[in-house]
Amino acid sequence: MTPLAACRLYTFIDSAYLHGREPGDIARQLCAGGADLIQLRAKDWDRERIESAARSILPITRDHGVRLVINDHLEVALRVGADVCHLGQEDFFDAGYNHVAELLQKQDASNLQIGLSTHAPEQAERAIRAGASYVAIGPVFPTGTKPRAKAVTLEYVRWAARNVSIPWFAIGGITLENVSQVIAAGAQGICVVSAILNSKDVAQTCRLFREAL
Numbered sequence: 001m002t003p004l005a006a007c008r009l010y011t012f013i014d015s016a017y018l019h020g021r022e023p024g025d026i027a028r029q030l031c032a033g034g035a036d037l038i039q040l041r042a043k044d045w046d047r048e049r050i051e052s053a054a055r056s057i058l059p060i061t062r063d064h065g066v067r068l069v070i071n072d073h074l075e076v077a078l079r080v081g082a083d084v085c086h087l088g089q090e091d092f093f094d095a096g097y098n099h100v101a102e103l104l105q106k107q108d109a110s111n112l113q114i115g116l117s118t119h120a121p122e123q124a125e126r127a128i129r130a131g132a133s134y135v136a137i138g139p140v141f142p143t144g145t146k147p148r149a150k151a152v153t154l155e156y157v158r159w160a161a162r163n164v165s166i167p168w169f170a171i172g173g174i175t176l177e178n179v180s181q182v183i184a185a186g187a188q189g190i191c192v193v194s195a196i197l198n199s200k201d202v203a204q205t206c207r208l209f210r211e212a213l
Contacts, residue, residue, distance in 0.1 A: 001065045001083075004113070004134055004167040007036035008213045009206065010069075010191040013057065015042035017197035023053040024060060026202060031064035033196075033206020039069035039086055041193075047076055054080045069115065078109050084133065086115040089123060092130070100131035119152055121159050128166055135164065136191060139172020140182060143194070146172070154185040161186020176205070179212045188213070 011030045013023050023040070030038050038061055042050050050073055058080055061068040069084040070077035077085040092114075097103050100114045113133035118124040127135045137160045142151050149172070157170050170182050171191035182190060192209055199205040 001067060002036050004067075007067075007167065007169075008189050009035050009210055010037045010039070010169045010171075010189060011035040011196055011206065012039045012041055012191070012193045013053070014193050014197060015045055017194055019197075022056075024056045026197070027057045027060045029202035030196070030206060031060060031066050033203035034210045035066055035206055036189075037067040037069055037084070039071055039084075039191075041071040043072075047073060051076045051080060054082060058082065067113075074103070074107060074109075074112075077112060078107060082112070084113040084115055086117070086136070088117045089119075092116055093126070098130060100133075119149070119156075121156070121163070124160065124164055124168075128164065132166065134167035134169065135160075136171045137164070137168050137187075138170055138191070140170050141173025141178065143173040154181060157182060157185040157187050176208055176212070179209060183212065 013026050027038060040054055040057060054070060054076060058068050067083040069086050070082045071086050072091060074085045104110055104112060115134045115136065116127040116132040117136045118127050124135050137156055139146055139149050139151050140154060140157055160168050169189040169191045170187040174182055174190050174192050175195040196202055196205045
């Protein structure tokens with residue numbers, strides 16, 4: 001499995017963009033295209049459905065040496081044996097945690113990695129102090145995935161390139177048309193959702209993003 005610091009392409013199985021496809025089929029295509037991480041993100045599914053999907057995906061990601069990330073649901077991540085749980089600011093700091101160690105000790109989950117979303121430099125600095133395994137930097141551009149979120153622009157990416165010493169990934173509205181701008185701003189890792197999942201050939205689109213990186 002690629003060390004987080006060397007991971008470049010962070011992809012998603014997002015329930016909003018499945019278009020009737022099975023999560024396992026998408027996982028195979030993402031792995032074939034060269035994804036380093038795959039996050040299962042399903043805001044409109046209950047926990048049972050998320051857990052069922054995660055159990056179908058995990059053997060595929062393990063066979064390819066790809067990290068499986070569960071969005072939001074720490075309990076699901078622990079039950080299925082996922083590699084990472086990704087949490088938003090509201091799921092971590094607003095829930096009363098100040099350090100990842102507190103959360104992991106409470107859940108007896110020493111092997112689980114925790115990624116945190118950040119939308120401003122002060123949030124990134126706080127996430128680093130909290131012991132996050134990585135941080136997401138964004139949304140860089142306006143995105144349908146989070147339509148109410150204000151774009152942080154490439155300035156935040158430039159700031160991260162200068163100041164963030166742990167693994168980080170630019171996220172939000174990244175496409176094949178603008179990815180060169182994100183890379184030029186200093187990103188070495190990117191998260192891509194709709195530009196891959198809405199494409200006609202998921203694996204090939206992944207390969208094109210990897211080539212850009």
